[in-house]
Amino acid sequence: MARPTSVFVCQECGAVYPKWSGRCDACLAWNTLIEEAAAADGHPGRERGHARRLAFVPLDGEGGPLARRGTGLDELDRVTGGGLVPGSAILIGGDPGIGKSTLLLQVAARLSGSMTAVYISGEEAIGQLRLRATRLGVRTAPVQLAAATAVNEIAASLDVAKAADVVVIDSIQTMFIDGLESAPGTVAQVRASAQALIRIAKRRGFVLLLVGHVTKEGTIAGPRVLEHMVDAVLYFEGERGHQFRILRAVKNRFGPTDEIGVFEMTDAGLQEVRNPSALFLAERESQVPGSAVFAGIEGTRPVLVEIQALIAPSPLGTPRRTVVGWDSGRLAMLLAVLEARCGMSFGAADVFLNVAGGFRVAEPAADLAVAAAIVSAASGNALPPDTVVFGEVGLAGEVRAVARADARLKEAAKLGFTQAILPSRRAPADGTLDMRLHRVGLLSELLTTLKPPAPEAVPARKVSHG
Structure with a gap:
């Protein structure tokens, strides 16, 4: 019986069907099966050959610390774990126009002074790259440019001794291999192109930086296996209306995950932000109800951001719950806890929540700061301007302890904050950082803490009737 000459591959998950x-039965996506040419054994990308035995080595062998290459950008080095590791493959994803190509061209220009840097673009011509380099002020950097999309040609140019030390591919979705009949950007092409480039990077020892497009859900386009093939996955986040950009590590085989680097988009490209807490709080209005400063932790770095809440009467039958920069499901849970445990009511009110500066908060330690902002907005009483808040809230209304409270308080004290509202469990001792600590064990205690003191009674003036 003749083998099938083509198979159908899901463009979302890479599952193969005859x-x-x-x-797709694997990822349950509709209309994602695309016909592709099959290999000799009926599956794309599988080769036949004689198996050879593996040479096993002991675990306790020779090996020292990894020799990293600093990029000259401290924020990028922080995210990668201290620099770029030779032979590693790093995937950088983000929305269109967020600054991925700008960042990598700046990195290539900085590294080209001490090593060979190659920038290969599949989306822009050489003239466009030179115009961007002129705008960034790196036109004279000795970066080697090329405009190509054929992986076979790129591999032939890079698979030689000392061809490059750092290679940028912009982007992996534009690359294609001649042996596959599918179009560039499909699962088979992205997987095969990345595999071929990563294999050369491992063999020749150069750093491979891949730019990846993202889908409308914010994940990297193409097969999910692409993120498993590379050594590190970095996401470039930020709103196009804000000048701040957040580079976040979600996978890193050579360093910590959930680490962030903060950049500011300017006319001269991306500039590092040495103190992001001060920048996020620069335009804060301190005496406005509904504002709370959250002391968070991103990777190894403490970051202070402003959380804003607004409560307004709703003209709709179903009140709105609008969230920017936080989890909408967690906001619904927190509103339910405030209603059930604290006696507050939001059934006839619209609730708006915003993390200022385009920052995204993911850790549960922001619960207490969000609750403080909501209570402040509902009561009309502004929090003291020198107060930071952090803590996790449970469904029973308890305030749970969070990790690294000392680091959060230290960052707050460095920026001039003198008070903190924090969980009572495992709280630092008084006088540790010369800050006044308000410990709360239950969410209901937060309402008492935020309630303004009653005005002192003024004695009545005696009136003489003589």
């Missing part, structure tokens, strides 16, 4: 169907 015939077309409307829905």
Whole structure:
């Protein structure tokens, strides 16, 4: 019986089927099966050959610390764990126009002074790259440029001794291999192109930086296996209306994950932000109800951001719950806890929540700061301007302890904050950082803490009737 000459591959998850169907059984996505040419054994990308035995080595062998290459950008070095590791592959994803190509061109220009840096673009011509380099002020940097999309040509140019030390591919979705009949950007092409480039990077020992497009959900386009193939995955976050950009590590084989680097987009490119807490709080209005400063931790770095809340009467039958920079499901849970445990009511009010500066907060330690902002907005009483808040809130209304409270308080004290509202469990001792600590064990205690003191009674003036 003749083997099939084509198979159908899901463009979302990479599952292979012998015939077309409307829905992928693996990821349950509709209309994602695309016909692709099959290899000799009926599966794309699989080769036949004689198996050879593996040479096993002991675990306790020779090996020292990894020799990293600093990029000259401290924020990028922080995210990668101290610099770029030779032979590693790093995938950088982000929305269109967020600054991925700008960042990598700046990195290539900085590294080209001490090593060979190659920038290969599949989306822009050489003239466009030179115009961007002129705008960034790196036109004279000895970066080697090329405009190509054929992986076979790129591999032939890079698979030689000392061809490059750092290689930028912009982007992996534009690359293609001649042996596959599918179009660039499909699962088979992205997987095969990345595998071929990573194999050369491992063999020749150069750093491979891949730019990846993202889908409308914010994940990197192409097969999920692409993120498993590379050594590190970095996401470039930020709103196009804000000048701040956040580079976040979600996977790193050579360093910590959830580390962030903060940049500011300017006319001359991306500039590092040495103290992001001061920048996020620069435009804060301190005496406005509904504002609370959250002391968070991103990777190894403490970051202070402003959380804003607004409570307004709703003209709709179903009140709105609008969230920017936080989890909308967690906001719904927190509102339910405030209603059930603290006696507050939001059934006829719209609730708006915003993390200022385009920053995104993911850790549960922001619960207490969000609750403080909501209570402040509902009561009309502004929090003291020199107060930071952090703590996790449970469904029973308890305030749970969070990690690294000392680091959060130290960062707050450095920026001039003198008070903190924090969980009572495992709280630092008084006088540790010369800050006044308000410990709360239950969410209901937060309302008492935020309630303004009653005015002192003025004695009545005696009136003489003589």
